[in-house]
Amino acid sequence: MSRFVSVALVGAALLVSGNAFAANYNAAAGKATYDASCATCHKTGMMGAPKTGDKAAWKSHIAKGMDVMVANSIKGYKGAKGMMPAKGGNTKLTDQQVGNAVAYMVGLSK
Ligand code: HEC
Known part of the structure; x- marks a missing residue:
């Protein structure tokens, strides 16, 4: 019984923290990070990056959900079109800043 309760509690805590993180991405705050560290590739589509504003190019990425896209942006990502370095190459960025961007x-x- 106590084992069940603790498993249920851990599950609930994970759910809550997962939601809180997702809700915490701040697009407005992400603009400065985007301009400084992401626009080089994503504004022009350089190196195969999906171009900002190109809905067709983003569709398959967005379909994965924010959590997957943010995790890939933090650790680096290789897709069918090209390779993105971890945090866009700016390793000084916090995970939160990457998520905001x-x-x-x-x-x-979208
Ligand atoms: C050196 C070029 C470059 C920089 C700088 C860069 N990216 Fe990327 N990014 C890419 C490429 C290339 C891809 C996709 C490759 C593919 O789809 O094959 C990509 C893909 C992505 C994706 C989709 C990931 C997925 O899971 O589908 C996200 C989100 C993303 N970048 C966010 C960012 C953010 C945020 C920054 C700035 C912190 C950034 N990128 C900086 C090249 C870059």
Whole structure:
């Protein structure tokens, strides 16, 4: 019984923290990070990056959901079109800043 309760509690805590993180991406705050660290590739489509505002190019990425896209942006990502370095090459960025920049870009691209 106590085992069941603790499993249920851990599950509930994971659910809550997962939701809180997803809700915490701040697109407005992400603009500065995007301009400084992401636009080089994503504004022009350089190196095969999905271009900001190109809804067709973003469709398959957005379909994965924010959590997957943010995780890939943090650790680096190799897709069918090209390779993105971890955090766009700016390893000084916090995970939160990367998440905010993804939210900003995705907001302009769906
Ligand atoms: C050096 C070029 C470059 C920079 C800088 C860059 N990206 Fe990317 N990014 C790419 C490429 C290339 C892809 C996709 C490759 C593919 O689809 O084959 C990509 C894909 C993505 C995706 C889709 C990931 C997925 O799971 O489908 C996201 C989100 C993303 N970038 C966010 C960012 C953010 C946020 C920044 C700035 C912090 C950034 N990128 C900086 C090249 C770059």
